[in-house]
Amino acid sequence: MPIAEQQSDDVLEHFGEIVDARRKVKRKEPLFLNGDQFTALYAVRTGVLKTQITTSDGRAQVTGFQIAGDIVGFDGIASQRHACSAIALEDSEVCLLPFDRLEQLSRKSPAVQHYIYQILGREIVREHLAMLTLGSMLAEERVATFLIDLAERLHARGFSRFELVLRMTREEIGSYLGIKLETVSRTLTKFVEEGLINVRQRHILILDPAGLERVYNPQAIR
Amino acid sequence: MPIAEQQSDDVLEHFGEIVDARRKVKRKEPLFLNGDQFTALYAVRTGVLKTQITTSDGRAQVTGFQIAGDIVGFDGIASQRHACSAIALEDSEVCLLPFDRLEQLSRKSPAVQHYIYQILGREIVREHLAMLTLGSMLAEERVATFLIDLAERLHARGFSRFELVLRMTREEIGSYLGIKLETVSRTLTKFVEEGLINVRQRHILILDPAGLERVYNPQAIR
DNA sequence: CGTGGTTTTGATCATAATCAACGTCTGTGG
DNA sequence: CCACAGACGTTGATTATGATCAAAACCACG
Numbered sequence A, B: 001m002p003i004a005e006q007q008s009d010d011v012l013e014h015f016g017e018i019v020d021a022r023r024k025v026k027r028k029e030p031l032f033l034n035g036d037q038f039t040a041l042y043a044v045r046t047g048v049l050k051t052q053i054t055t056s057d058g059r060a061q062v063t064g065f066q067i068a069g070d071i072v073g074f075d076g077i078a079s080q081r082h083a084c085s086a087i088a089l090e091d092s093e094v095c096l097l098p099f100d101r102l103e104q105l106s107r108k109s110p111a112v113q114h115y116i117y118q119i120l121g122r123e124i125v126r127e128h129l130a131m132l133t134l135g136s137m138l139a140e141e142r143v144a145t146f147l148i149d150l151a152e153r154l155h156a157r158g159f160s161r162f163e164l165v166l167r168m169t170r171e172e173i174g175s176y177l178g179i180k181l182e183t184v185s186r187t188l189t190k191f192v193e194e195g196l197i198n199v200r201q202r203h204i205l206i207l208d209p210a211g212l213e214r215v216y217n218p219q220a221i222r
Numbered sequence C: 001c002g003t004g005g006t007t008t009t010g011a012t013c014a015t016a017a018t019c020a021a022c023g024t025c026t027g028t029g030g
Numbered sequence D: 001c002c003a004c005a006g007a008c009g010t011t012g013a014t015t016a017t018g019a020t021c022a023a024a025a026c027c028a029c030g
Helices: A009-018 A099-108 A110-136 A139-156 A170-177 A181-193 A209-216 B009-018 B099-108 B110-136 B139-156 B170-177 B181-193 B209-216
Strands: A022-025 A030-032 A040-046 A048-054 A060-067 A085-088 A092-098 A163-165 A197-200 A203-206 B022-025 B030-032 B040-046 B048-054 B060-067 B085-088 B092-098 B163-165 B197-200 B203-206
Touching: A009 A099, A022 A030, A040 A099, A048 A170, A048 B110, A060 A110, A060 A139, A060 A170, A060 B110, A092 A099, A099 A110, A099 B099, A099 B110, A110 A139, A110 B048, A110 B060, A110 B099, A110 B110, A110 B170, A139 A163, A139 A170, A139 A181, A139 A203, A139 A209, A170 A181, A170 B110, A181 A197, B009 B099, B022 B030, B040 B099, B048 B170, B060 B110, B060 B139, B060 B170, B092 B099, B099 B110, B110 B139, B139 B163, B139 B170, B139 B181, B139 B203, B139 B209, B170 B181, B181 B197
Parallel strands: none
Antiparallel strands: A022 A092, A030 A085, A040 A092, A048 A060, A048 A085, A163 A203, A197 A203, B022 B092, B030 B085, B040 B092, B048 B060, B048 B085, B163 B203, B197 B203
Protein backbone atom coordinates (compact mmCIF):
# COMPACT_ATOMS: atom_id res chain seq x y z
CA MET A 1 0.00 0.00 0.00
CA PRO A 2 1.29 3.49 -0.70
CA ILE A 3 2.36 5.40 2.34
CA ALA A 4 -0.09 8.16 1.56
CA GLU A 5 -3.06 5.88 2.14
CA GLN A 6 -1.81 4.84 5.51
CA GLN A 7 -0.91 8.02 7.24
CA SER A 8 -2.98 10.74 8.73
CA ASP A 9 -2.15 14.39 8.20
CA ASP A 10 -0.45 14.33 11.54
CA VAL A 11 1.94 11.66 10.41
CA LEU A 12 2.62 13.41 7.14
CA GLU A 13 3.32 16.64 8.92
CA HIS A 14 5.73 15.06 11.36
CA PHE A 15 7.43 13.06 8.67
CA GLY A 16 8.22 16.33 6.99
CA GLU A 17 10.38 17.08 10.00
CA ILE A 18 12.71 14.20 9.47
CA VAL A 19 12.73 13.46 5.78
CA ASP A 20 15.50 15.87 5.09
CA ALA A 21 17.91 13.63 3.30
CA ARG A 22 17.56 11.65 0.13
CA ARG A 23 19.93 9.23 -1.41
CA LYS A 24 20.35 7.95 -4.92
CA VAL A 25 21.44 4.37 -5.48
CA LYS A 26 22.65 3.24 -8.87
CA ARG A 27 21.66 -0.07 -10.42
CA LYS A 28 23.51 -3.00 -8.78
CA GLU A 29 24.79 -0.76 -6.00
CA PRO A 30 23.94 -1.51 -2.37
CA LEU A 31 21.80 0.79 -0.25
CA PHE A 32 23.27 -1.08 2.69
CA LEU A 33 25.08 -4.36 3.21
CA ASN A 34 24.77 -7.14 5.72
CA GLY A 35 26.63 -6.05 8.84
CA ASP A 36 26.41 -2.32 8.15
CA GLN A 37 25.55 -0.09 11.06
CA PHE A 38 21.80 0.50 11.22
CA THR A 39 20.91 4.16 11.38
CA ALA A 40 17.79 4.66 9.35
CA LEU A 41 14.85 3.15 7.58
CA TYR A 42 14.54 4.02 3.91
CA ALA A 43 11.38 4.89 2.03
CA VAL A 44 11.70 4.03 -1.64
CA ARG A 45 10.75 7.03 -3.79
CA THR A 46 11.60 5.68 -7.21
CA GLY A 47 13.08 2.48 -8.53
CA VAL A 48 13.17 -1.06 -7.21
CA LEU A 49 15.38 -2.80 -4.67
CA LYS A 50 15.88 -6.34 -3.51
CA THR A 51 16.83 -7.47 -0.03
CA GLN A 52 18.77 -10.67 0.47
CA ILE A 53 20.48 -12.72 3.13
CA THR A 54 23.75 -14.39 2.36
CA THR A 55 25.23 -17.14 4.46
CA SER A 56 28.89 -17.71 5.19
CA ASP A 57 28.99 -20.51 2.64
CA GLY A 58 27.76 -18.28 -0.14
CA ARG A 59 24.12 -19.27 -0.27
CA ALA A 60 21.78 -16.39 -0.92
CA GLN A 61 18.07 -15.93 -0.34
CA VAL A 62 16.18 -12.95 -1.71
CA THR A 63 13.77 -11.93 1.04
CA GLY A 64 11.83 -9.27 -0.82
CA PHE A 65 11.50 -6.74 -3.60
CA GLN A 66 10.74 -3.13 -2.68
CA ILE A 67 9.10 -0.66 -5.01
CA ALA A 68 8.13 3.00 -4.64
CA GLY A 69 6.27 3.51 -1.38
CA ASP A 70 7.82 0.51 0.36
CA ILE A 71 10.09 0.81 3.35
CA VAL A 72 13.38 -1.07 3.71
CA GLY A 73 15.73 -1.62 6.60
CA PHE A 74 13.66 -3.22 9.36
CA ASP A 75 16.25 -5.96 9.62
CA GLY A 76 18.62 -3.60 11.41
CA ILE A 77 16.33 -2.65 14.28
CA ALA A 78 17.00 -5.69 16.41
CA SER A 79 20.78 -5.63 16.58
CA GLN A 80 21.70 -2.17 15.29
CA ARG A 81 23.34 -3.86 12.34
CA HIS A 82 21.69 -4.85 9.12
CA ALA A 83 20.93 -8.54 8.92
CA CYS A 84 20.61 -8.44 5.15
CA SER A 85 21.71 -6.43 2.15
CA ALA A 86 19.59 -4.12 0.01
CA ILE A 87 20.63 -3.77 -3.63
CA ALA A 88 19.11 -1.50 -6.26
CA LEU A 89 17.75 -3.35 -9.29
CA GLU A 90 17.59 -0.10 -11.23
CA ASP A 91 18.71 3.45 -10.50
CA SER A 92 16.64 4.34 -7.47
CA GLU A 93 16.06 7.04 -4.94
CA VAL A 94 15.20 6.68 -1.28
CA CYS A 95 14.31 8.97 1.61
CA LEU A 96 16.22 8.50 4.82
CA LEU A 97 14.19 8.11 7.97
CA PRO A 98 16.81 8.23 10.75
CA PHE A 99 15.62 5.75 13.32
CA ASP A 100 16.61 7.70 16.42
CA ARG A 101 14.55 10.59 15.16
CA LEU A 102 11.68 8.26 14.40
CA GLU A 103 11.86 7.08 17.98
CA GLN A 104 11.85 10.64 19.33
CA LEU A 105 9.05 11.61 17.05
CA SER A 106 6.93 8.64 17.95
CA ARG A 107 7.03 9.79 21.57
CA LYS A 108 5.65 13.18 20.64
CA SER A 109 3.09 11.93 18.18
CA PRO A 110 0.84 8.94 18.89
CA ALA A 111 -0.07 8.93 15.22
CA VAL A 112 3.55 8.47 14.20
CA GLN A 113 4.05 5.81 16.80
CA HIS A 114 0.97 3.96 15.65
CA TYR A 115 2.10 4.26 12.06
CA ILE A 116 5.48 2.72 12.81
CA TYR A 117 3.90 -0.19 14.64
CA GLN A 118 1.65 -0.61 11.62
CA ILE A 119 4.45 -0.86 9.09
CA LEU A 120 6.43 -3.26 11.28
CA GLY A 121 3.30 -5.35 11.72
CA ARG A 122 2.67 -5.32 8.01
CA GLU A 123 6.20 -6.50 7.34
CA ILE A 124 5.69 -9.39 9.73
CA VAL A 125 2.50 -10.44 7.96
CA ARG A 126 4.17 -10.12 4.57
CA GLU A 127 6.89 -12.48 5.72
CA HIS A 128 4.36 -14.95 7.07
CA LEU A 129 2.81 -15.08 3.63
CA ALA A 130 6.22 -15.53 2.05
CA MET A 131 6.76 -18.50 4.38
CA LEU A 132 3.45 -19.95 3.23
CA THR A 133 4.56 -19.66 -0.37
CA LEU A 134 7.99 -21.12 0.29
CA GLY A 135 6.77 -23.87 2.56
CA SER A 136 3.72 -25.27 0.90
CA MET A 137 3.37 -24.35 -2.75
CA LEU A 138 4.31 -25.97 -6.03
CA ALA A 139 6.52 -24.06 -8.46
CA GLU A 140 3.55 -22.97 -10.60
CA GLU A 141 1.68 -21.70 -7.59
CA ARG A 142 4.70 -19.74 -6.42
CA VAL A 143 5.18 -18.01 -9.73
CA ALA A 144 1.46 -17.20 -10.07
CA THR A 145 1.42 -15.79 -6.53
CA PHE A 146 4.46 -13.70 -7.30
CA LEU A 147 3.00 -12.20 -10.46
CA ILE A 148 -0.34 -11.36 -8.89
CA ASP A 149 1.20 -9.93 -5.76
CA LEU A 150 3.57 -7.73 -7.74
CA ALA A 151 0.82 -6.62 -10.12
CA GLU A 152 -1.39 -5.65 -7.20
CA ARG A 153 1.35 -3.70 -5.50
CA LEU A 154 2.16 -1.83 -8.69
CA HIS A 155 -1.52 -1.17 -9.25
CA ALA A 156 -1.80 0.32 -5.76
CA ARG A 157 0.88 2.79 -6.90
CA GLY A 158 -1.15 3.81 -9.89
CA PHE A 159 0.36 1.53 -12.50
CA SER A 160 -1.58 -0.84 -14.66
CA ARG A 161 -2.90 -3.92 -12.94
CA PHE A 162 -2.22 -6.17 -15.90
CA GLU A 163 1.02 -4.96 -17.34
CA LEU A 164 4.25 -5.24 -15.48
CA VAL A 165 7.94 -4.85 -16.12
CA LEU A 166 10.12 -7.13 -14.06
CA ARG A 167 13.19 -5.33 -12.83
CA MET A 168 14.69 -8.52 -11.47
CA THR A 169 16.24 -11.49 -13.26
CA ARG A 170 14.74 -14.96 -13.40
CA GLU A 171 17.42 -15.99 -10.96
CA GLU A 172 16.36 -13.36 -8.43
CA ILE A 173 12.72 -14.34 -8.80
CA GLY A 174 13.72 -17.95 -8.32
CA SER A 175 15.73 -17.17 -5.21
CA TYR A 176 12.80 -15.29 -3.73
CA LEU A 177 10.45 -18.18 -4.51
CA GLY A 178 12.80 -20.99 -3.52
CA ILE A 179 13.09 -22.44 -7.04
CA LYS A 180 15.74 -22.36 -9.77
CA LEU A 181 15.84 -19.87 -12.61
CA GLU A 182 15.14 -22.57 -15.19
CA THR A 183 11.98 -23.47 -13.33
CA VAL A 184 10.86 -19.85 -13.34
CA SER A 185 11.45 -19.68 -17.07
CA ARG A 186 9.65 -22.94 -17.81
CA THR A 187 6.71 -21.94 -15.64
CA LEU A 188 6.32 -18.60 -17.41
CA THR A 189 6.42 -20.43 -20.75
CA LYS A 190 3.72 -22.78 -19.51
CA PHE A 191 1.51 -19.86 -18.47
CA VAL A 192 1.97 -18.37 -21.94
CA GLU A 193 0.96 -21.67 -23.56
CA GLU A 194 -2.14 -21.72 -21.37
CA GLY A 195 -3.06 -18.21 -22.45
CA LEU A 196 -2.75 -16.77 -18.95
CA ILE A 197 -0.01 -14.26 -19.73
CA ASN A 198 2.17 -12.82 -22.46
CA VAL A 199 5.89 -12.57 -21.96
CA ARG A 200 8.20 -10.35 -23.96
CA GLN A 201 11.49 -10.40 -22.13
CA ARG A 202 10.80 -8.75 -18.82
CA HIS A 203 7.48 -7.33 -19.92
CA ILE A 204 4.59 -9.37 -18.61
CA LEU A 205 1.00 -8.94 -19.70
CA ILE A 206 -1.60 -10.63 -17.58
CA LEU A 207 -4.29 -11.84 -19.96
CA ASP A 208 -6.38 -13.91 -17.55
CA PRO A 209 -6.06 -12.72 -13.94
CA ALA A 210 -8.77 -15.08 -12.73
CA GLY A 211 -7.10 -18.00 -14.42
CA LEU A 212 -3.80 -17.07 -12.86
CA GLU A 213 -5.33 -16.93 -9.41
CA ARG A 214 -6.90 -20.33 -9.98
CA VAL A 215 -3.39 -21.73 -10.32
CA TYR A 216 -2.77 -21.36 -6.61
CA ASN A 217 -6.31 -21.19 -5.37
CA PRO A 218 -7.81 -24.07 -7.32
CA GLN A 219 -11.30 -24.23 -5.86
CA ALA A 220 -12.54 -21.04 -4.29
CA ILE A 221 -16.01 -22.55 -4.20
CA ARG A 222 -16.81 -25.75 -2.39
CA MET B 1 16.70 -14.75 24.24
CA PRO B 2 14.89 -14.57 27.56
CA ILE B 3 12.97 -11.38 28.10
CA ALA B 4 14.90 -10.65 31.25
CA GLU B 5 18.16 -10.23 29.37
CA GLN B 6 16.67 -7.70 27.04
CA GLN B 7 14.88 -5.27 29.25
CA SER B 8 16.18 -2.62 31.55
CA ASP B 9 14.75 -2.13 35.01
CA ASP B 10 12.63 0.62 33.61
CA VAL B 11 10.97 -1.78 31.22
CA LEU B 12 10.46 -4.39 33.89
CA GLU B 13 8.92 -1.83 36.18
CA HIS B 14 6.55 -0.51 33.54
CA PHE B 15 5.65 -3.96 32.39
CA GLY B 16 4.48 -4.64 35.90
CA GLU B 17 1.84 -2.01 35.27
CA ILE B 18 0.20 -3.84 32.46
CA VAL B 19 0.79 -7.52 33.07
CA ASP B 20 -2.29 -7.89 35.16
CA ALA B 21 -3.98 -10.74 33.41
CA ARG B 22 -2.83 -14.25 32.71
CA ARG B 23 -4.47 -16.89 30.67
CA LYS B 24 -4.19 -20.63 30.65
CA VAL B 25 -4.52 -22.49 27.39
CA LYS B 26 -5.06 -26.23 27.34
CA ARG B 27 -3.27 -28.53 24.93
CA LYS B 28 -4.73 -28.28 21.40
CA GLU B 29 -6.76 -25.23 22.35
CA PRO B 30 -6.26 -21.94 20.52
CA LEU B 31 -4.90 -18.84 22.21
CA PHE B 32 -6.34 -16.97 19.25
CA LEU B 33 -7.57 -17.87 15.79
CA ASN B 34 -7.06 -16.38 12.39
CA GLY B 35 -9.50 -13.48 12.08
CA ASP B 36 -9.88 -12.88 15.80
CA GLN B 37 -9.83 -9.30 16.97
CA PHE B 38 -6.32 -8.28 17.97
CA THR B 39 -6.18 -6.78 21.44
CA ALA B 40 -2.96 -7.95 23.01
CA LEU B 41 0.42 -9.52 22.62
CA TYR B 42 1.05 -12.58 24.73
CA ALA B 43 4.21 -13.47 26.59
CA VAL B 44 4.54 -17.22 27.02
CA ARG B 45 5.16 -18.09 30.67
CA THR B 46 5.03 -21.87 30.48
CA GLY B 47 4.37 -24.39 27.77
CA VAL B 48 4.77 -24.32 24.03
CA LEU B 49 2.61 -22.91 21.25
CA LYS B 50 2.65 -23.05 17.48
CA THR B 51 1.48 -20.34 15.10
CA GLN B 52 0.13 -21.24 11.70
CA ILE B 53 -1.51 -19.73 8.67
CA THR B 54 -4.28 -21.61 6.95
CA THR B 55 -5.47 -20.80 3.46
CA SER B 56 -9.03 -20.99 2.21
CA ASP B 57 -8.26 -24.27 0.46
CA GLY B 58 -7.12 -25.92 3.66
CA ARG B 59 -3.37 -25.68 3.26
CA ALA B 60 -1.56 -24.93 6.49
CA GLN B 61 1.89 -23.55 7.19
CA VAL B 62 3.35 -23.53 10.68
CA THR B 63 5.15 -20.19 11.00
CA GLY B 64 6.77 -20.70 14.37
CA PHE B 65 6.99 -22.44 17.72
CA GLN B 66 6.93 -20.30 20.86
CA ILE B 67 8.38 -21.37 24.17
CA ALA B 68 8.61 -19.68 27.57
CA GLY B 69 9.90 -16.14 27.16
CA ASP B 70 8.71 -15.77 23.57
CA ILE B 71 6.05 -13.31 22.54
CA VAL B 72 3.16 -14.17 20.23
CA GLY B 73 0.59 -12.11 18.41
CA PHE B 74 2.54 -9.66 16.26
CA ASP B 75 0.50 -10.78 13.28
CA GLY B 76 -2.47 -8.80 14.53
CA ILE B 77 -0.82 -5.40 14.73
CA ALA B 78 -1.17 -4.51 11.08
CA SER B 79 -4.88 -5.06 10.57
CA GLN B 80 -6.25 -5.31 14.10
CA ARG B 81 -7.15 -8.90 13.32
CA HIS B 82 -4.93 -11.91 13.75
CA ALA B 83 -3.48 -13.12 10.46
CA CYS B 84 -2.68 -16.53 11.92
CA SER B 85 -3.75 -18.90 14.67
CA ALA B 86 -1.85 -19.75 17.84
CA ILE B 87 -2.44 -23.21 19.27
CA ALA B 88 -1.05 -24.67 22.49
CA LEU B 89 1.01 -27.83 21.99
CA GLU B 90 0.81 -28.56 25.72
CA ASP B 91 -1.02 -26.96 28.61
CA SER B 92 0.42 -23.48 28.67
CA GLU B 93 0.14 -20.16 30.39
CA VAL B 94 0.57 -16.70 28.89
CA CYS B 95 0.63 -13.11 30.15
CA LEU B 96 -1.57 -10.64 28.37
CA LEU B 97 0.07 -7.45 27.18
CA PRO B 98 -2.87 -5.32 25.98
CA PHE B 99 -1.59 -3.50 22.95
CA ASP B 100 -3.31 -0.18 23.54
CA ARG B 101 -1.69 -0.04 26.94
CA LEU B 102 1.64 -0.93 25.43
CA GLU B 103 1.21 1.98 23.06
CA GLN B 104 0.38 4.36 25.90
CA LEU B 105 3.24 3.10 27.99
CA SER B 106 5.72 3.39 25.18
CA ARG B 107 4.94 7.10 24.98
CA LYS B 108 5.76 7.58 28.62
CA SER B 109 8.81 5.36 28.64
CA PRO B 110 11.46 5.49 25.93
CA ALA B 111 12.83 2.24 27.31
CA VAL B 112 9.53 0.47 26.76
CA GLN B 113 9.19 1.95 23.31
CA HIS B 114 12.68 0.87 22.41
CA TYR B 115 12.00 -2.58 23.78
CA ILE B 116 8.91 -3.02 21.65
CA TYR B 117 10.76 -1.95 18.52
CA GLN B 118 13.43 -4.46 19.48
CA ILE B 119 11.10 -7.43 19.73
CA LEU B 120 9.34 -6.53 16.50
CA GLY B 121 12.71 -6.18 14.81
CA ARG B 122 13.82 -9.52 16.20
CA GLU B 123 10.70 -11.19 14.88
CA ILE B 124 11.41 -9.78 11.42
CA VAL B 125 14.95 -11.16 11.49
CA ARG B 126 13.70 -14.52 12.74
CA GLU B 127 11.34 -14.73 9.78
CA HIS B 128 14.10 -13.78 7.35
CA LEU B 129 16.08 -16.73 8.63
CA ALA B 130 13.05 -18.99 8.30
CA MET B 131 12.77 -17.87 4.68
CA LEU B 132 16.41 -18.77 4.15
CA THR B 133 15.76 -22.23 5.52
CA LEU B 134 12.61 -22.72 3.47
CA GLY B 135 14.01 -21.26 0.30
CA SER B 136 17.46 -22.68 -0.01
CA MET B 137 18.11 -25.72 2.14
CA LEU B 138 17.93 -29.47 1.65
CA ALA B 139 15.75 -31.52 3.96
CA GLU B 140 18.70 -32.61 6.11
CA GLU B 141 19.89 -29.06 6.51
CA ARG B 142 16.43 -27.91 7.52
CA VAL B 143 16.08 -30.54 10.20
CA ALA B 144 19.57 -29.91 11.55
CA THR B 145 18.89 -26.16 11.66
CA PHE B 146 15.63 -26.77 13.45
CA LEU B 147 17.19 -28.97 16.12
CA ILE B 148 20.07 -26.62 16.83
CA ASP B 149 17.87 -23.53 16.87
CA LEU B 150 15.43 -25.12 19.28
CA ALA B 151 18.22 -26.46 21.49
CA GLU B 152 19.80 -23.02 21.69
CA ARG B 153 16.53 -21.34 22.54
CA LEU B 154 15.82 -23.88 25.26
CA HIS B 155 19.34 -23.51 26.56
CA ALA B 156 18.90 -19.72 26.78
CA ARG B 157 15.97 -20.49 29.10
CA GLY B 158 18.13 -22.58 31.36
CA PHE B 159 17.41 -26.00 29.94
CA SER B 160 20.04 -28.41 28.73
CA ARG B 161 21.68 -27.55 25.45
CA PHE B 162 21.83 -31.14 24.29
CA GLU B 163 18.63 -32.70 25.47
CA LEU B 164 15.30 -31.64 24.14
CA VAL B 165 11.73 -32.80 24.24
CA LEU B 166 9.76 -32.02 21.13
CA ARG B 167 6.27 -30.88 21.98
CA MET B 168 5.25 -30.93 18.35
CA THR B 169 4.50 -33.82 16.01
CA ARG B 170 6.65 -34.79 13.03
CA GLU B 171 3.93 -33.33 10.87
CA GLU B 172 4.14 -29.95 12.59
CA ILE B 173 7.91 -29.92 12.29
CA GLY B 174 7.55 -30.80 8.62
CA SER B 175 5.06 -28.04 8.02
CA TYR B 176 7.36 -25.52 9.64
CA LEU B 177 10.28 -26.71 7.54
CA GLY B 178 8.40 -27.13 4.28
CA ILE B 179 8.85 -30.90 4.10
CA LYS B 180 6.62 -33.92 4.74
CA LEU B 181 6.41 -35.79 8.01
CA GLU B 182 7.95 -38.92 6.46
CA THR B 183 10.96 -36.89 5.43
CA VAL B 184 11.35 -35.55 8.96
CA SER B 185 11.23 -39.07 10.32
CA ARG B 186 13.71 -40.45 7.79
CA THR B 187 16.08 -37.57 8.38
CA LEU B 188 16.05 -38.08 12.14
CA THR B 189 16.74 -41.78 11.57
CA LYS B 190 19.66 -40.88 9.33
CA PHE B 191 21.12 -38.57 11.98
CA VAL B 192 20.85 -41.40 14.50
CA GLU B 193 22.67 -43.76 12.13
CA GLU B 194 25.39 -41.16 11.73
CA GLY B 195 25.76 -40.88 15.48
CA LEU B 196 24.74 -37.24 15.57
CA ILE B 197 21.71 -37.66 17.80
CA ASN B 198 19.68 -40.14 19.80
CA VAL B 199 15.93 -40.31 19.37
CA ARG B 200 13.53 -41.89 21.79
CA GLN B 201 10.10 -40.82 20.68
CA ARG B 202 10.02 -37.09 21.19
CA HIS B 203 13.15 -37.05 23.33
CA ILE B 204 16.17 -35.93 21.35
CA LEU B 205 19.71 -36.15 22.61
CA ILE B 206 22.30 -34.22 20.65
CA LEU B 207 25.46 -36.31 20.72
CA ASP B 208 27.55 -34.34 18.25
CA PRO B 209 26.55 -30.67 18.06
CA ALA B 210 29.47 -29.76 15.81
CA GLY B 211 28.61 -32.60 13.44
CA LEU B 212 25.01 -31.46 13.34
CA GLU B 213 26.04 -27.93 12.48
CA ARG B 214 28.27 -29.24 9.75
CA VAL B 215 25.17 -30.66 8.08
CA TYR B 216 24.01 -27.22 7.06
CA ASN B 217 27.27 -25.33 7.30
CA PRO B 218 29.53 -27.78 5.47
CA GLN B 219 32.73 -25.74 5.31
CA ALA B 220 33.13 -23.15 8.00
CA ILE B 221 36.78 -22.76 7.00
CA ARG B 222 37.83 -21.77 3.55
C1' DC C 1 29.10 -5.09 -34.18
C1' DG C 2 30.95 -8.09 -30.83
C1' DT C 3 30.82 -9.58 -25.95
C1' DG C 4 28.79 -10.97 -21.74
C1' DG C 5 24.84 -11.52 -19.11
C1' DT C 6 20.32 -13.42 -19.43
C1' DT C 7 16.82 -16.50 -21.00
C1' DT C 8 15.00 -20.49 -23.16
C1' DT C 9 14.79 -25.24 -24.05
C1' DG C 10 16.16 -30.11 -23.84
C1' DA C 11 17.88 -34.44 -21.54
C1' DT C 12 18.91 -36.61 -17.46
C1' DC C 13 19.16 -37.05 -12.51
C1' DA C 14 18.22 -36.44 -7.47
C1' DT C 15 15.50 -35.25 -3.80
C1' DA C 16 11.64 -35.51 -1.51
C1' DA C 17 6.54 -36.66 -2.13
C1' DT C 18 3.28 -40.07 -2.24
C1' DC C 19 1.15 -44.38 -1.24
C1' DA C 20 1.01 -48.12 1.75
C1' DA C 21 1.75 -51.14 5.58
C1' DC C 22 3.15 -51.89 9.97
C1' DG C 23 4.61 -50.70 14.67
C1' DT C 24 4.30 -48.02 18.85
C1' DC C 25 2.59 -45.16 22.32
C1' DT C 26 -1.24 -42.84 24.91
C1' DG C 27 -5.27 -42.18 27.01
C1' DT C 28 -9.83 -44.00 28.10
C1' DG C 29 -13.39 -46.79 29.65
C1' DG C 30 -14.70 -51.30 30.99
C1' DC D 1 -5.43 -52.61 35.69
C1' DC D 2 -5.97 -54.21 31.25
C1' DA D 3 -7.73 -53.95 26.57
C1' DC D 4 -8.66 -51.30 22.93
C1' DA D 5 -9.01 -47.34 19.83
C1' DG D 6 -6.90 -43.78 17.72
C1' DA D 7 -3.11 -40.82 17.01
C1' DC D 8 1.53 -40.82 15.92
C1' DG D 9 5.81 -42.59 13.99
C1' DT D 10 8.74 -45.59 11.09
C1' DT D 11 9.99 -47.86 7.04
C1' DG D 12 9.67 -49.50 2.23
C1' DA D 13 8.54 -49.07 -2.81
C1' DT D 14 7.45 -46.12 -6.34
C1' DT D 15 6.63 -41.73 -8.49
C1' DA D 16 6.77 -36.79 -9.45
C1' DT D 17 8.62 -32.45 -9.16
C1' DG D 18 12.06 -29.63 -9.79
C1' DA D 19 17.38 -29.58 -9.96
C1' DT D 20 21.24 -30.07 -12.68
C1' DC D 21 23.94 -30.08 -16.78
C1' DA D 22 24.35 -28.49 -21.33
C1' DA D 23 23.66 -25.93 -25.52
C1' DA D 24 21.75 -22.49 -28.13
C1' DA D 25 19.31 -18.10 -28.75
C1' DC D 26 18.55 -13.63 -27.41
C1' DC D 27 19.30 -9.09 -25.88
C1' DA D 28 21.63 -5.02 -24.07
C1' DC D 29 25.36 -2.36 -23.84
C1' DG D 30 29.67 -0.43 -24.59
